[in-house]
Amino acid sequence: MNSLKTLAALSAMAISLGAAAEGYVPSPQVVESQKEFSADRFGIFIHWGIYSMFGQGEWYLNYGPKADEYAKAAKGFYPIDFNADEWAEAFKDAGAGYVTFTSRHHDGFSMFDTEASDYNIVDATPFRRDILKELSDALREKGLDLHLYYSHLDWTRPDYPWGRTGHTTGRDSTKADWNSYYKFMNTQLTELLTNYGPIRAIWFDGWWDHDEDSIPFNWHLPEQYALIHSLQPGCLVANNHHQTPFEGEDIQIFERDLPGENTAGLSGQSVSRLPLETCNTMNGMWGYKVTDTDYKDVATLVRYLVRAAGMGANLLLNIGPQPNGELPAAALDRLKGMGEWLRANGETIYGTLPGPFAPQDWGCSTRKDNKVWIHVTNATTPDITLPAPLKVKSAVSYADRSPVKVSKSADGPVLHLGSVPSDIDYIVELEVK
Ligand code: GLC
Numbered sequence: 001m002n003s004l005k006t007l008a009a010l011s012a013m014a015i016s017l018g019a020a021a022e023g024y025v026p027s028p029q030v031v032e033s034q035k036e037f038s039a040d041r042f043g044i045f046i047h048w049g050i051y052s053m054f055g056q057g058e059w060y061l062n063y064g065p066k067a068d069e070y071a072k073a074a075k076g077f078y079p080i081d082f083n084a085d086e087w088a089e090a091f092k093d094a095g096a097g098y099v100t101f102t103s104r105h106h107d108g109f110s111m112f113d114t115e116a117s118d119y120n121i122v123d124a125t126p127f128r129r130d131i132l133k134e135l136s137d138a139l140r141e142k143g144l145d146l147h148l149y150y151s152h153l154d155w156t157r158p159d160y161p162w163g164r165t166g167h168t169t170g171r172d173s174t175k176a177d178w179n180s181y182y183k184f185m186n187t188q189l190t191e192l193l194t195n196y197g198p199i200r201a202i203w204f205d206g207w208w209d210h211d212e213d214s215i216p217f218n219w220h221l222p223e224q225y226a227l228i229h230s231l232q233p234g235c236l237v238a239n240n241h242h243q244t245p246f247e248g249e250d251i252q253i254f255e256r257d258l259p260g261e262n263t264a265g266l267s268g269q270s271v272s273r274l275p276l277e278t279c280n281t282m283n284g285m286w287g288y289k290v291t292d293t294d295y296k297d298v299a300t301l302v303r304y305l306v307r308a309a310g311m312g313a314n315l316l317l318n319i320g321p322q323p324n325g326e327l328p329a330a331a332l333d334r335l336k337g338m339g340e341w342l343r344a345n346g347e348t349i350y351g352t353l354p355g356p357f358a359p360q361d362w363g364c365s366t367r368k369d370n371k372v373w374i375h376v377t378n379a380t381t382p383d384i385t386l387p388a389p390l391k392v393k394s395a396v397s398y399a400d401r402s403p404v405k406v407s408k409s410a411d412g413p414v415l416h417l418g419s420v421p422s423d424i425d426y427i428v429e430l431e432v433k
Pocket of ligand 1: 047058059205206255279286
């Protein structure tokens with residue numbers, strides 16, 4: 001009887017311990033970072049590595065070259081025009097709040113000074129400058145936060161266990177050694193979170209390399225996430241695995257699609273209650289590609305940012321710097337246009353919550369306190385019905401404060417704009433009860 005009782009008590013304890021271990025509770029520092037992150041609404045993604053020299057995008061190594069031949073590009077990597085202050089200024093002027101930089105992409109080349117491998121910007125190139133250090137200092141100076149992209153997969157290191165990509169780079173698949181590779185990653189993450197000041201997020205990518213394994217691959221994420229939080233308690237953990245967020249993650253990422261949409265085929269996952277971020281390109285590829293010159297125009301990019309805000313998501317907009325270290329002129333032009341728009345209208349985007357109804361074909365809404373901003377980006381009629389039972393106290397055009405006529409309908413208030421707006425975004429500011 002007694003021993004049975006003990007057994008029952010022990011198993012009850014085991015159950016409650018299990019539950020405690022499972023229930024990840026973000027620390028107050030994480031919660032604070034989540035708030036700051038969401039308030040920013042706009043970040044810049046940078047995909048830069050020695051792949052820029054081939055001008056074929058960041059996946060080039062996966063499409064033919066042997067890793068040792070590819071690595072020879074490092075010896076010629078001397079981005080003479082790289083100027084971290086100029087980059088930081090362009091990002092700040094564009095109205096971005098943070099920058100996500102590729103510290104190490106799938107090709108395994110580290111764009112920072114690392115003891116864990118010689119295949120890095122300082123030891124393997126004639127440039128010998130720690131690009132990440134210069135960038136982190138420049139961004140901090142401008143008040144921009146730094147996030148770090150970090151590839152979970154590696155097409156170069158023999159110890160990385162083969163996944164479904166990178167089979168032609170000449171790696172010996174029999175040399176896989178997970179313990180060695182995991183240690184390597186954690187050493188690098190420790191360096192990244194120790195030597196470059198506050199890092200607001202680690203942005204993992206590559207989990208999907210093992211999503212077709214017959215035996216589920218164990219990435220040992222909980223321990224890695226715990227390491228991150230132990231080194232910088234406010235650092236957000238993000239993972240571009242295209243799944244509903246895992247335990248221990250602090251934001252949810254979408255690639256090339258707004259939350260809940262799936263035009264690119266990477267985003268079937270449900271939308272969580274975590275802070276959201278959608279990353280997308282200005283042209284087609286992430287890393288610099290010589291033939292990739294078809295850039296979205298400023299209006300398209302602004303509207304995408306606005307729609308993201310209308311869903312409560314950030315836009316992480318990518319640039320692939322040239323091998324000489326300059327940002328492409330077309331990208332700078334888009335940044336300038338977005339900055340102009342945000343200087344005039346940023347109040348309706350930064351620090352806002354999604355408005356009282358889901359985005360519609362004609363546009364979307366954002367809100368803060370008792371203000372609701374109606375963003376008319378794609379109207380076909382001058383009369384816009386708002387599908388929410390809003391009690392409108394006043395309605396004015398955001399641009400010139402002229403009054404906007406409002407009538408009532410069964411679905412909600414109707415705005416009468418007089419004519420179909422042709423603006424990038426015709427904003428109506430409502431004061432609601
Ligand atoms: C993908 C690609 C990668 C890119 C990333 C950005 O996962 O593998 O090249 O860095 O998306 O979202």
